[in-house]
Amino acid sequence: MSALRSPFPALRSLLWLAWMLSACAATSAPTCDDAEIITALAAADAAPADNQVRIVMGWLDLACTGTELRGERASVEIREAIAREDVRKDSSAWNTACIGGTDVLDELSDLPDEKRAAHAVDRCGLERLGIDTEIARGWQGDLVLYITAVGLAQGLDASRQGMIMDILRRPVAVRPEPTTVPPEELNLAVAITPSGFRVTASEVDPVDLPCKQKGCTIEPRDIQSVRAAYDFEGLRRVAKKLKDRHPAEKNVIIVPHGDLEYVVVVESMNVLREDPSGPADADGECEGRCLFPYVVLAGGAP
Amino acid sequence: MRPMFLILWANLGFADPLEDGKDAVDAVHVVVTADAIAVDGKKVVTLDTSSGISRIKETDLKAHLIEPLFDHLNGLRGETSGGQTPVVTLEALPETRFHVLRAVMSTAGQAELGAFKFVVTGMPVE
Numbered sequence: 001m002s003a004l005r006s007p008f009p010a011l012r013s014l015l016w017l018a019w020m021l022s023a024c025a026a027t028s029a030p031t032c033d034d035a036e037i038i039t040a041l042a043a044a045d046a047a048p049a050d051n052q053v054r055i056v057m058g059w060l061d062l063a064c065t066g067t068e069l070r071g072e073r074a075s076v077e078i079r080e081a082i083a084r085e086d087v088r089k090d091s092s093a094w095n096t097a098c099i100g101g102t103d104v105l106d107e108l109s110d111l112p113d114e115k116r117a118a119h120a121v122d123r124c125g126l127e128r129l130g131i132d133t134e135i136a137r138g139w140q141g142d143l144v145l146y147i148t149a150v151g152l153a154q155g156l157d158a159s160r161q162g163m164i165m166d167i168l169r170r171p172v173a174v175r176p177e178p179t180t181v182p183p184e185e186l187n188l189a190v191a192i193t194p195s196g197f198r199v200t201a202s203e204v205d206p207v208d209l210p211c212k213q214k215g216c217t218i219e220p221r222d223i224q225s226v227r228a229a230y231d232f233e234g235l236r237r238v239a240k241k242l243k244d245r246h247p248a249e250k251n252v253i254i255v256p257h258g259d260l261e262y263v264v265v266v267e268s269m270n271v272l273r274e275d276p277s278g279p280a281d282a283d284g285e286c287e288g289r290c291l292f293p294y295v296v297l298a299g300g301a302p
Numbered sequence: 303m304r305p306m307f308l309i310l311w312a313n314l315g316f317a318d319p320l321e322d323g324k325d326a327v328d329a330v331h332v333v334v335t336a337d338a339i340a341v342d343g344k345k346v347v348t349l350d351t352s353s354g355i356s357r358i359k360e361t362d363l364k365a366h367l368i369e370p371l372f373d374h375l376n377g378l379r380g381e382t383s384g385g386q387t388p389v390v391t392l393e394a395l396p397e398t399r400f401h402v403l404r405a406v407m408s409t410a411g412q413a414e415l416g417a418f419k420f421v422v423t424g425m426p427v428e
Binding site for chain 2: 221226256257258259260261262263265266269297
């Protein structure tokens with residue numbers, strides 16, 4: 001399996017050929033057809049590098065139907081490869097697929113015969129979907145489909161192999177050029193009314209934080225009374241959660257009611273500006289963890 | 303005309319000491335008291351307190367623009383230099399209603415003074 005690491009497609013193909021021939025030679029009839037192997041290798045050489053091994057294995061899997069590769073030997077090959085770590089370990093997807101392959105073996109062995117085919121097809125479709133997703137993210141997969149295929153195939157009779165192969169041989173997803181996807185804007189807005197706060201943002205349902213005291217009355221006029229009237233703790237808690245999801249976001253729109261007292265507006269800005277209990281940002285913009293220090297004050301209700 | 307948005311780069315605090323000695327061209331100090339609005343120590347607008355709550359007199363107000371304040375702030379623009387936008391330090395009593403401050407900020411914005419620091423007077427420093 002270490003041959004898969006070869007950066008040279010032709011060499012890789014030859015190594016695969018040698019491996020497959022030795023594997024097939026060790027089995028009883030029916031054996032792999034040399035012509036099928038050659039066809040597979042030719043197709044692989046003509047394909048983009050990322051798809052080569054996949055195509056080889058798809059063809060060989062089909063060509064070697066009924067050989068010992070589909071039986072216990074396949075299982076041993078997979079488990080040994082994992083044990084040797086003689087596989088690509090640079091991708092969590094790879095490890096997942098290896099584990100998934102052996103899981104499939106176990107799953108199928110537990111199923112009654114009449115349910116194996118449907119389960120295998122479903123599972124194979126899911127595996128394929130997951131692999132395409134990983135490829136779209138930039139992962140260069142190769143052996144995953146093979147391992148899945150042989151794992152699935154062990155539980156199937158030869159007449160059902162075509163269903164699996166049809167899935168495996170669908171065109172693979174084209175890996176897109178790396179792009180920088182702009183993060184979704186948070187559009188955080190906090191309305192301050194005589195009944196409390198209402199927090200709205202792009203991806204969450206509005207959060208209402210009612211006054212802690214009826215009518216948000218501030219008496220006597222000191223900062224403790226202000227903080228006792230409005231749910232500033234709740235406001236900061238919501239702000240911190242939103243900041244966790246959008247760490248780069250710094251903007252907030254504050255919409256105070258026209259009759260609101262200045263001190264409440266300022267304290268709201270203070271609360272939304274930073275979390276004193278958090279670590280200070282590297283740029284020194286905030287003394288604690290910066291939350292949303294850039295404020296747009298909207299005109300609000302009259 | 304509502305809602306109207308004012309862009310503020312907020313530096314906030316309660317009764318923070320003002321930066322003494324800062325060049326006047328870099329900062330404008332607007333104070334809202336119970337009965338007046340002053341700019342850099344000079345009373346510019348007299349507020350209506352007849353209802354017990356400070357309000358801007360209708361005669362001074364055009365939409366959200368406080369005309370005497372606008373004229374004064376507009377005059378300050380000629381005194382600024384270096385192309386930097388002065389920061390307005392807006393100091394007000396804690397009970398000052400937002401509609402008054404909204405008008406002050408809107409007027410300052412019309413005078414191309416759109417960056418603010420906020421100070422609440424009459425509240426103890428923590």
